[in-house]
Amino acid sequence: MRAAAAGGVGRLPRPGRSKRARRRRWLGLAYVAVPLAFYLAIVIQPLIATVNYSFYQWDGVSPATWVGGRNYTTFWSTPDMAAAFGHVVVLIVMFGFIPLALGLLCATLLSRATVKGQSVYRWFLFLPQVLTTVVVAIIWKRIYSPDGPLNTILGLIGLGALRRNWLGDFTWALPSLGMIGVWGGFGFTMLLFLAGIIAIPTELFEAARLDGANRWHEFRYIILPSLRGQMAIALTLTITGALRTFDLVYVTTQGGPGNATTTPALLLYQLAFVNPSVGQASAIGIVMAVLCMIIAVVITRVVEGRDK
Amino acid sequence: MVTRRSLLGVGAAAGLGLGAAALAGCTPGGRATAQNSPAAAASNKSISKLGPVTITLLDFWSGDTAKWVTNTLKAFKTKYPNVTVKRTSIDWGQLVQTANLRLKDPTPPDVITVNNGWQSLGVLVKAGLVTNLDNFAKLYQWNKFPSTILRQTEFSPDGKKMGEGSLFGTPVSNSSLIGIYYNDAVLKKAGADIPTDFAGFETACAKVKAAGLIPIGYGSEDKGPNTAILLQLQDFFGAADKINDFVYSTGTVKAADIGMKEAATKLVEYNRKGWLTPNYAGIQSADAIDAFQRGKAAFQFQYTGSYAFTPAQQQTFGYLQLPQPGSGKVVGTGASTAVSMSSKCKHPEVAAALLDFLAGQQCAQYVVDNGLLPLLHQVQGPSNNPEFDTEIKGQQSLDRDNGYVPYFDWSTPTMLDTLAGQVQLLLAGRGTPDSLVTAVQKDYDKFQATR
Numbered sequence: 001m002r003a004a005a006a007g008g009v010g011r012l013p014r015p016g017r018s019k020r021a022r023r024r025r026w027l028g029l030a031y032v033a034v035p036l037a038f039y040l041a042i043v044i045q046p047l048i049a050t051v052n053y054s055f056y057q058w059d060g061v062s063p064a065t066w067v068g069g070r071n072y073t074t075f076w077s078t079p080d081m082a083a084a085f086g087h088v089v090v091l092i093v094m095f096g097f098i099p100l101a102l103g104l105l106c107a108t109l110l111s112r113a114t115v116k117g118q119s120v121y122r123w124f125l126f127l128p129q130v131l132t133t134v135v136v137a138i139i140w141k142r143i144y145s146p147d148g149p150l151n152t153i154l155g156l157i158g159l160g161a162l163r164r165n166w167l168g169d170f171t172w173a174l175p176s177l178g179m180i181g182v183w184g185g186f187g188f189t190m191l192l193f194l195a196g197i198i199a200i201p202t203e204l205f206e207a208a209r210l211d212g213a214n215r216w217h218e219f220r221y222i223i224l225p226s227l228r229g230q231m232a233i234a235l236t237l238t239i240t241g242a243l244r245t246f247d248l249v250y251v252t253t254q255g256g257p258g259n260a261t262t263t264p265a266l267l268l269y270q271l272a273f274v275n276p277s278v279g280q281a282s283a284i285g286i287v288m289a290v291l292c293m294i295i296a297v298v299i300t301r302v303v304e305g306r307d308k
Numbered sequence: 309m310v311t312r313r314s315l316l317g318v319g320a321a322a323g324l325g326l327g328a329a330a331l332a333g334c335t336p337g338g339r340a341t342a343q344n345s346p347a348a349a350a351s352n353k354s355i356s357k358l359g360p361v362t363i364t365l366l367d368f369w370s371g372d373t374a375k376w377v378t379n380t381l382k383a384f385k386t387k388y389p390n391v392t393v394k395r396t397s398i399d400w401g402q403l404v405q406t407a408n409l410r411l412k413d414p415t416p417p418d419v420i421t422v423n424n425g426w427q428s429l430g431v432l433v434k435a436g437l438v439t440n441l442d443n444f445a446k447l448y449q450w451n452k453f454p455s456t457i458l459r460q461t462e463f464s465p466d467g468k469k470m471g472e473g474s475l476f477g478t479p480v481s482n483s484s485l486i487g488i489y490y491n492d493a494v495l496k497k498a499g500a501d502i503p504t505d506f507a508g509f510e511t512a513c514a515k516v517k518a519a520g521l522i523p524i525g526y527g528s529e530d531k532g533p534n535t536a537i538l539l540q541l542q543d544f545f546g547a548a549d550k551i552n553d554f555v556y557s558t559g560t561v562k563a564a565d566i567g568m569k570e571a572a573t574k575l576v577e578y579n580r581k582g583w584l585t586p587n588y589a590g591i592q593s594a595d596a597i598d599a600f601q602r603g604k605a606a607f608q609f610q611y612t613g614s615y616a617f618t619p620a621q622q623q624t625f626g627y628l629q630l631p632q633p634g635s636g637k638v639v640g641t642g643a644s645t646a647v648s649m650s651s652k653c654k655h656p657e658v659a660a661a662l663l664d665f666l667a668g669q670q671c672a673q674y675v676v677d678n679g680l681l682p683l684l685h686q687v688q689g690p691s692n693n694p695e696f697d698t699e700i701k702g703q704q705s706l707d708r709d710n711g712y713v714p715y716f717d718w719s720t721p722t723m724l725d726t727l728a729g730q731v732q733l734l735l736a737g738r739g740t741p742d743s744l745v746t747a748v749q750k751d752y753d754k755f756q757a758t759r
């Protein structure tokens with residue numbers, strides 16, 4: 001330590017360190033400059049522009065009229081808006097929490113048990129994730145149709161009374177859409193949890209066994225605490241995904257019957273491209289973005305808080 | 309404690325805030341100026357003397373059903389050898405949703421197919437993006453076309469009134485109507501005749517039902533197409549001028565006065581009598597169309613151009629444009645595709661000649677040869693296609709009675725969604741004809757208040 005020997009103190013003199021550090025910092029900035037420029041142009045600039053649009057009444061081409069915060073103060077009186085957010089709550093449960101529980105169950109079973117051909121099961125359960133939503137929607141439209149497989153099976157097993165027009169029924173349309181989310185989402189959560197469980201050192205399970213732990217104890221005291229990080233990721237992605245649901249609804253019901261399956265994203269699309277009322281659409285977009293950020297922060301904080 | 313992370317967060321938030329504040333002074337769409345599109349000067353004398361001219365056409369016509377466009381453009385080239393029409397075709401939905409941005413572009417298409425109504429052509433007129441065609445209308449005598457068709461593309465030059473004022477788009481010689489299709493094979497099986505009036509239609513439905521067959525093929529799962537039945541029923545009960553006035557927002561007509569309640573009442577009655585396809589609430593429009601073509605129902609309320617009949621089916625299927633039970637006049641929802649000219653078009657006289665050509669006799673013949681419904685001109689239908697003959701006959705009855713009413717969804721940007729949802733509520737027993745009419749009026753009033 002040349003500096004220490006010369007100065008007789010245990011600290012590096014500032015000038016030498018800061019010069020090197022400054023060079024390193026500029027080098028770092030140079031590395032991120034290009035992606036940062038893209039990020040600013042593709043994400044930040046449109047975000048700022050959207051915030052700006054949300055304060056105007058604008059058809060997209062004519063000169064806009066400044067309306068201040070009116071698009072926000074009248075937010076809940078936008079037709080179907082309250083209903084749309086109500087529907088999102090149902091979808092959050094079905095897209096987020098049910099796949100979380102099912103994924104946890106499947107991952108635990110598939111990781112701990114030695115089942116013949118389990119990689120086939122994993123592949124099969126993950127399959128919905130690799131399909132695009134439009135394909136998924138078309139498949140399920142067929143499954144839910146009046147003479148589709150679901151009603152046929154119900155009839156065959158003596159549950160004919162339960163047959164109905166799943167996507168055309170005011171009561172059942174939303175849960176039916178939610179079930180598509182469950183089917184599509186739990187393969188993802190399962191894979192995420194499976195990776196998490198595999199990363200747990202096997203010594204922990206062996207030690208627990210020696211202490212007399214059974215399968216439930218293993219799950220409760222080893223698997224569950226180890227998967228907090230994965231659960232946070234799964235919940236953040238599935239819940240924000242539910243909040244942004246558009247393509248599934250657009251392809252299957254267009255928000256119908258009546259307004260039984262409208263979502264904020266569907267209203268945003270209608271206001272931005274069909275009506276067009278770009279200011280109101282932008283306000284919806286901003287509110288959704290803020291909600292997504294809050295949800296992500298809350299979930300992360302809860303998990304991080306527990307880890308501390 | 310102030311950490312580096314929190315400093316970064318504060319910095320990012322401040323940056324966003326500053327950016328937003330800076331942009332707040334930036335009015336989207338530019339500063340407001342009084343938009344008032346004067347009529348473009350019109351002259352067709354010099355087209356052949358202009359030298360080589362290229363104009364661009366953006367439309368949605370594609371596939372086999374667009375042969376008439378290719379043929380029309382070939383004929384146009386023969387008439388004006390110095391003019392090249394550079395054509396681009398995109399999907400209808402994409403065209404409608406991006407037309408305003410495409411026309412706002414510094415190099416927009418010269419001629420473009422547009423959707424009618426406040427939310428489409430209305431926006432373009434208001435923004436001064438399309439040309440006022442009044443002088444060309446005089447030059448080419450477009451007033452020879454039915455006034456109910458021309459009205460569909462008329463706006464006040466400031467874009468504040470629809471259905472009156474100046475012409476901002478022209479029709480093409482191809483129409484799309486809503487009417488009733490029938491399957492004579494099913495009617496014969498039930499011992500029913502092809503109806504010639506509304507009472508005959510209901511008698512036939514009753515007979516078909518009594519024979520254990522489905523009178524009206526229907527699927528209401530997807531919003532939009534599920535309204536065809538209501539709109540055709542409305543055309544039986546509403547006065548054409550009142551429906552026109554309502555859609556064009558003259559402010560003189562209420563939703564209760566346009567036959568909507570009577571139509572909704574009939575629809576509920578048909579539903580109660582079991583005349584609609586069972587489980588219609590879970591059936592998509594496309595599946596209902598397919599089922600009807602496979603002989604599963606006697607009638608279907610549908611848009612023309614929705615079916616691809618085989619030569620055998622052309623002998624048994626047919627189309628009805630029945631007269632109103634009250635007035636005896638034929639009233640029907642029908643329109644042509646509107647074609648507009650960009651206000652930045654460098655050769656308006658050439659573009660106007662193309663508009664005129666697309667609305668011409670020769671184009672109408674190409675349309676019919678292509679198996680599509682003509683408009684504006686009397687043309688010879690193809691031989692040995694009785695089904696198509698009935699469609700042409702129906703369209704000509706509308707021409708004769710000048711009975712076109714516009715698509716109802718042009719009345720407000722949200723009307724199609726409102727109406728489609730109301731039809732679903734009505735048929736599910738969650739709404740009444742009165743609540744449907746109230747919802748339509750509410751939608752209308754809300755839009756008028758913001759216009």
